[in-house]
Amino acid sequence: MKMAEFLRGTLLPLISDGNSIRQVLLVAGLYFSLRKGFSFIRSGYEAFKTFGLPLVWPRNFSKEYGQWAVVTGCTRGMGLCFVQELAKKGMDIVLIGRSIHKLTKIAADISNHDVFLLSI
Numbered sequence: 877m878k879m880a881e882f883l884r885g886t887l888l889p890l891i892s893d894g895n896s897i898r899q900v901l902l903v904a905g906l907y908f909s910l911r912k913g914f915s916f917i918r919s920g921y922e923a924f925k926t927f928g929l930p931l932v933w934p935r936n937f938s939k940e941y942g943q944w945a946v947v948t949g950c951t952r953g954m955g956l957c958f959v960q961e962l963a964k965k966g967m968d969i970v971l972i973g974r975s976i977h978k979l980t981k982i983a984a985d986i987s988n989h990d991v992f993l994l995s996i
């Protein structure tokens with residue numbers, strides 16, 4: 877009974893009135909457009925903060941965090957990227973891994989940077 881009243885009293889007039897439907901769709905469209913736009917601007921800001929800002933305003937990691945960094949899982953993937961980037965920034969690194977061969981190879985690969993490396 878209540879459902880029928882709802883249909884008759886609220887939904888049917890809304891559907892039969894073209895302007896109301898247009899307004900609802902307009903509000904929904906505006907809402908989703910604003911959400912998408914905000915998310916796009918936020919992604920752009922994050923990308924700028926991560927990739928753009930360090931180019932114009934480099935950070936001194938040694939000063940901020942101390943001269944030594946410890947990287948576990950450093951033989952490949954993200955750990956290896958961390959090692960390479962920290963070495964570029966002139967930080968001394970403790971490399972922690974399971975394979976001495978891989979650790980030796982990494983140490984050899986980044987020996988051109990003037991940094992201390994300690995493999996464990």
Ligand SMILES: NC(=O)c1ccc[n+]([C@@H]2O[C@H](COP(=O)([O-])OP(=O)(O)OC[C@H]3O[C@@H](n4cnc5c(N)ncnc54)[C@H](OP(=O)(O)O)[C@@H]3O)[C@@H](O)[C@H]2O)c1
Pocket residue numbers: 948949950951952953954955973974975978
């Ligand atoms: N890649 C991504 O986009 C991403 C995103 C979010 C989170 N993560 C997480 O970040 C971590 C690293 O990701 P990744 O993509 O760089 O992974 P990966 O390429 O698989 O690298 C894993 C590293 O961890 C070491 N490792 C694996 N199992 C180990 C174990 N049982 N004991 C000690 N060391 C071990 C590996 O050493 P060996 O060379 O000796 O095997 C290697 O150095 C993972 O936990 C991953 O779930 C990754």
